[in-house]
Amino acid sequence: xxxxxxxxxxxxxxxxxxxxxxxxxxxxxxxxxxxxxxxxxxxxxxxxxxxxxxxxxxxxxxxxxxxxxxxxxxxxxxxxxxxxxxxxxxxxxxxxxxxxxxxxxxxxxxxxxxxxxxxxxxxxxxxxxxxxxxxxxxxxxxxxxxxxxxxxxxxxxxxxxxxxxxxxxxxxxxxxxxxxxxxxxxxxxxxxxxxxxxxxxxxxxxxxxxxxxxxxxxxxxxxxxxxxxxxxxxxxxxxxxxxxxxxxxxxxxxxxxxxxxxxxxxxxxxxxxxxxxxxxxxxxxxx
Ligand SMILES: Cc1cc2nc3c(=O)[nH]c(=O)nc-3n(C[C@H](O)[C@H](O)[C@H](O)COP(=O)(O)OP(=O)(O)OC[C@H]3O[C@@H](n4cnc5c(N)ncnc54)[C@H](O)[C@@H]3O)c2cc1C
Numbered sequence: 200x201x202x203x204x205x206x207x208x209x210x211x212x213x214x215x216x217x218x219x220x221x222x223x224x225x226x227x228x229x230x231x232x233x234x235x236x237x238x239x240x241x242x243x244x245x246x247x248x249x250x251x252x253x254x255x256x257x258x259x260x261x262x263x264x265x266x267x268x269x270x271x272x273x274x275x276x277x278x279x280x281x282x283x284x285x286x287x288x289x290x291x292x293x294x295x296x297x298x299x300x301x302x303x304x305x306x307x308x309x310x311x312x313x314x315x316x317x318x319x320x321x322x323x324x325x326x327x328x329x330x331x332x333x334x335x336x337x338x339x340x341x342x343x344x345x346x347x348x349x350x351x352x353x354x355x356x357x358x359x360x361x362x363x364x365x366x367x368x369x370x371x372x373x374x375x376x377x378x379x380x381x382x383x384x385x386x387x388x389x390x391x392x393x394x395x396x397x398x399x400x401x402x403x404x405x406x407x408x409x410x411x412x413x414x415x416x417x418x419x420x421x422x423x424x425x426x427x428x429x430x431x432x433x434x435x436x437x438x439x440x441x442x443x444x445x446x447x448x449x450x451x452x453x454x455x456x457x458x459x460x461x462x463x464x465x466x467x468x469x470x471x472x473x474x475x476x477x478x479x480x481x482x483x484x485x486x
Pocket of ligand 1: 226227228229230231232233234235236251271297298299300303306307308309310311312313314315317319320321322359363364365366390391392393
């Protein structure tokens, strides 16, 4: 790994100053679990590492009238274990608890995870299903970005602009009576990234599906929010045949990369299988 200067500012204004001063030679670091690996492999060249770890007031989890508010420096283990998250958005606690190992989760942060943009991460598919937004701060002020509106652009690429810092995550309350599930299919070891990840939320009212959401992880160059599944299911009574038809629809929405976890065909088949099972779970249909 090449030499670099390490900066540990204690205010966001100092972060903006360092990013402005060093431009493309600077890089933010939060937990470092993603970035340091890339630096060690010389995939990223960094001359100035700007650590966010000493910034105050960016580690919190709160439930408000608008939903869950989380600071960018909150660790992924805190998301997995927080009573506030468990009680109000259990899908989020379940998903973060599936990230790697407790050692990784104790270090990796919510903001660093959202900025990392690795398509195989666990949280993105659930964050899309839950319609989460992030708050991004820069010297010019703050902006809010709904993750579904193109935040995850491509492999390790998000819509973040130079000089910006992810400072918060907001998750609106889930609809009343919603059932949710997160399936991390990993046929190798428990601490691996998913081969296929399916996040689901469903609501059945008066015998009819009134809300159904599916997030597809590790199946494209970014996590994807399914349009095909709701187009088949919304407004209909949930039956096994209908769920099979809806799950088959994800075939046209995934484009998996073949790797040591499986071929593209295998991952596509597993996407259909685990989407169907997730639909059964959240819509209460027995096979
Ligand atoms: C062995 C191992 C196994 C793992 N397995 C999994 C897994 O199974 N599932 C999973 O979901 N994750 C897994 N992870 C973690 C995941 O891949 C990322 O490393 C993690 O989410 C990044 O969080 P971080 O805080 O460490 O970010 P960092 O590594 O500090 O940063 C990641 C990227 O985001 C940028 N960045 C950091 N913070 C901010 C910010 N606040 N604003 C803007 N940009 C920022 C950095 O410049 C860098 O480009 C694993 C990690 C390791 C090391």
